[in-house]
Amino acid sequence: MQIFRRAAMALAFSTMLGVAADATAQQRIKFELWQGLTGDLGERVNDVCKRFNESQAEFEIACISQGSYDEAVQNSIAAFRAKKHPTIVQVFDAGTADLMLSGAFYPAKQLMADFGHQVDWSRYFPGISNYYATSKGELYSFPFNSSTAIFYWNKDAFAKVGRTAGPKTWEEVEGISRELKKAGYACPFAFEHDTWQMMEQFSAIHGQPIATRGNGYEGLDAELVFNKTRFVDYVKFLKKGLDEGIFAIKEKVSGATISEAFSSGDCQMTMMSVAGHGTVSKTAKAGMNWDVAMLPLFDGTKRTNSLVGGASLWALSGKSKDEYRGAAAFFAFIAKPESEEFFSTVTGYIPVTIPGFNFMKAKGFYEKAPYKGREVALESLTASEVTPNSRGIRLGGFIQIRKETRDALQAIFSDKMTVEAGLNQAVERGNAILRRFERTYAGKQLP
Amino acid sequence: MENRPHFKTLWLGVLLVLPQLLLVLTFFYWPTGAALFWAFTLEQPWGGGSQFVGLDNFSNIFTDRFYWESVLRSLVFGVGASALAMGIALVLALFCDRQLRGYAYYRTALVWPFAVAAPAAAVAFRYIFAPEAGVFAALNQLYPNLWNPATNGDHAMIMIIIAYSWKYVAYNFIFFLAGLQAIPRSLVEAGAMDGAGVLRRMRDIQLPLLTPTFFFLLVINLTDSFVDSFGIVDITTEGGPSKATTLMVYKIYFDGFKGLDYSGAAAQSIVLMVLVMTLTVVQFRYIERRIHYK
Numbered sequence: 001m002q003i004f005r006r007a008a009m010a011l012a013f014s015t016m017l018g019v020a021a022d023a024t025a026q027q028r029i030k031f032e033l034w035q036g037l038t039g040d041l042g043e044r045v046n047d048v049c050k051r052f053n054e055s056q057a058e059f060e061i062a063c064i065s066q067g068s069y070d071e072a073v074q075n076s077i078a079a080f081r082a083k084k085h086p087t088i089v090q091v092f093d094a095g096t097a098d099l100m101l102s103g104a105f106y107p108a109k110q111l112m113a114d115f116g117h118q119v120d121w122s123r124y125f126p127g128i129s130n131y132y133a134t135s136k137g138e139l140y141s142f143p144f145n146s147s148t149a150i151f152y153w154n155k156d157a158f159a160k161v162g163r164t165a166g167p168k169t170w171e172e173v174e175g176i177s178r179e180l181k182k183a184g185y186a187c188p189f190a191f192e193h194d195t196w197q198m199m200e201q202f203s204a205i206h207g208q209p210i211a212t213r214g215n216g217y218e219g220l221d222a223e224l225v226f227n228k229t230r231f232v233d234y235v236k237f238l239k240k241g242l243d244e245g246i247f248a249i250k251e252k253v254s255g256a257t258i259s260e261a262f263s264s265g266d267c268q269m270t271m272m273s274v275a276g277h278g279t280v281s282k283t284a285k286a287g288m289n290w291d292v293a294m295l296p297l298f299d300g301t302k303r304t305n306s307l308v309g310g311a312s313l314w315a316l317s318g319k320s321k322d323e324y325r326g327a328a329a330f331f332a333f334i335a336k337p338e339s340e341e342f343f344s345t346v347t348g349y350i351p352v353t354i355p356g357f358n359f360m361k362a363k364g365f366y367e368k369a370p371y372k373g374r375e376v377a378l379e380s381l382t383a384s385e386v387t388p389n390s391r392g393i394r395l396g397g398f399i400q401i402r403k404e405t406r407d408a409l410q411a412i413f414s415d416k417m418t419v420e421a422g423l424n425q426a427v428e429r430g431n432a433i434l435r436r437f438e439r440t441y442a443g444k445q446l447p
Numbered sequence: 448m449e450n451r452p453h454f455k456t457l458w459l460g461v462l463l464v465l466p467q468l469l470l471v472l473t474f475f476y477w478p479t480g481a482a483l484f485w486a487f488t489l490e491q492p493w494g495g496g497s498q499f500v501g502l503d504n505f506s507n508i509f510t511d512r513f514y515w516e517s518v519l520r521s522l523v524f525g526v527g528a529s530a531l532a533m534g535i536a537l538v539l540a541l542f543c544d545r546q547l548r549g550y551a552y553y554r555t556a557l558v559w560p561f562a563v564a565a566p567a568a569a570v571a572f573r574y575i576f577a578p579e580a581g582v583f584a585a586l587n588q589l590y591p592n593l594w595n596p597a598t599n600g601d602h603a604m605i606m607i608i609i610a611y612s613w614k615y616v617a618y619n620f621i622f623f624l625a626g627l628q629a630i631p632r633s634l635v636e637a638g639a640m641d642g643a644g645v646l647r648r649m650r651d652i653q654l655p656l657l658t659p660t661f662f663f664l665l666v667i668n669l670t671d672s673f674v675d676s677f678g679i680v681d682i683t684t685e686g687g688p689s690k691a692t693t694l695m696v697y698k699i700y701f702d703g704f705k706g707l708d709y710s711g712a713a714a715q716s717i718v719l720m721v722l723v724m725t726l727t728v729v730q731f732r733y734i735e736r737r738i739h740y741k
Binding site for chain 1: 491492584599690705707711
């Protein structure tokens with residue numbers, strides 16, 4: 001914690017020094033963007049800001065990392081209450097509901113219209129924009145870094161059991177895992193307790209709801225239902241695989257994350273964000289052949305689009321006209337295909353607009369080695385028309401709900417609870433959190 | 448009646464304590480006041496408004512089975528960590544006090560861990576105790592599933608107690624050693640001349656004379672275990688598996704900072720504050736008084 005904060009401060013300080021140095025030439029309008037990424041990804045966001053500053057002479061944006069997604073939100077809230085907040089803040093998916101109800105922002109559509117930017121909102125992939133949009137489809141913030149979960153598989157191991165293609169169904173995953181186990185692989189398929197991959201993505205691609213009222217989009221009185229959907233079968237399926245020894249859980253506390261376990265060649269299949277594609281490319285054991293595929297489905301299910309993960313950029317209220325003009329210019333800048341290409345290339349994130357994707361595809365981006373395979377993420381995000389169950393999740397206190405679900409899954413997978421009892425408990429406690437959230441925002445409506 | 452020296456004029460005294468008072472007001476009473484206000488309201492995180500809900504936040508947490516479990520776990524953790532940290536520190540201090548060969552080096556080395564930030568220590572311990580990659584992996588090779596804090600809650604609790612105590616051994620060591628060195632040498636030497644062995648001298652002379660230090664440290668260790676354990680838990684287990692290491696302070700952090708439930712977290716921190724205050728008052732008023740040797 002302390003270390004991160006210090007690093008963030010050092011980063012902020014160096015950014016400020018940089019700003020001071022080239023601002024001496026002319027008086028530019030300055031404004032800040034607080035972001036929640038650190039390390040390499042944080043640096044890449046700073047690069048985006050640098051590119052914006054170099055592209056014009058009127059504005060100067062300072063991007064300041066706050067340490068993590070949580071901290072970017074926490075710090076912005078504290079700053080907002082003290083009226084010392086940034087013009088733009090990067091808010092992660094689960095923070096959307098709170099901000100939407102707060103009224104503490106300048107809606108994206110209005111901002112762009114007020115400062116004379118023509119935006120064709122249909123440029124955004126519906127699977128991405130809907131996650132951040134209101135129930136009527138209006139965007140209040142700009143989708144920024146976006147990803148989705150995909151399936152990673154080891155080609156070398158598959159070749160050993162005579163297979164050349166990635167699995168399409170969970171039944172196949174089970175069969176292949178048995179074959180791999182027989183062929184001497186200790187860990188055929190690894191997963192983690194993360195609910196984003198396990199519950200949210202599974203429910204979306206299988207067209208299953210997580211909560212009533214269109215996963216919460218239609219109102220604050222939504223109730224969780226994932227203890228009554230096919231998700232229950234899925235948890236049972238995973239539990240069975242664990243008991244049989246063909247599946248394994250890999251997490252930081254047990255020694256290796258799923259990403260590390262896959263890269264080292266210890267585990268032959270896993271599922272995680274496409275944002276990890278670059279990391280696997282860089283850290284994979286020398287000579288290891290691997291590929292990615294869309295997340296598997298249960299046999300006989302029609303694929304619905306998967307959910308986006310990541311964050312969007314919000315303009316907060318209470319700033320000057322000049323700063324908003326700068327913010328609008330910045331938003332227009334990052335929506336350019338060239339900007340999207342830059343950001344997607346240096347990170348693992350996917351382009352958020354259709355023209356951006358087409359631009360990169362036309363240039364052959366997805367055919368070259370380290371980037372090949374990332375188009376699978378877009379294929380998954382656009383697998384169907386966006387449905388009420390795959391639009392997104394608009395639930396209050398969602399971080400706590402995720403935690404309750406994760407706790408229940410841990411209890412289930414370590415034999416402390418049955419699948420039904422565990423999921424019932426998670427839903428019951430999650431619903432209590434939803435009711436508390438509803439009371440906190442009594443009298444308010446989700447837009 | 449004691450005859451204490453004191454200032455004749457009141458304003459000078461007030462003036463002299465004013466800087467300290469201001470600090471305490473800004474960094475303790477003001478935030479505590481805000482937390483108290485939040486604890487009786489439902490507060491919207493972005494400051495959109497709040498409504499008074501009386502004791503609802505408190506009745507919410509008091510009727511939550513998982514909250515009481517976190518209280519119980521905090522007590523287990525507090526007692527376990529204090530016993531371990533003080534026990535080891537006492538043994539080390541007794542040895543060091545005997546001035547065996549090279550004791551000066553040990554003395555310095557044993558103080559170091561306290562200077563290590565909790566997250567750094569936690570990262571090291573996470574590796575040491577990792578069931579598949581760390582030192583304990585070798586043990587698991589011999590006896591599969593003997594040790595796994597990722598799935599076994601008891602193992603996870605043992606892990607955070609050890610990781611936390613490691614730092615406090617150093618802290619306690621300093622105080623115990625100072626306490627031992629404050630015991631007049633003549634007493635110990637007289638015991639030796641009367642034919643008492645090393646262990647006998649420790650048991651009958653040094654340990655009884657060390658009790659004031661012992662109880663002082665007990666208070667500090669217990670209260671610190673309630674409030675200072677956050678860093679270790681966050682880095683090693685994040686409260687898991689399945690809440691098995693979710694201590695009171697970690698729950699406050701998670702609900703407040705991650706979950707943005709400011710009111711629920713405020714109510715919990717008021718409860719924690721009252722608990723720590725009660726503990727301190729009880730120990731200083733009723734226990735410490737009886738253990739001074741005149």
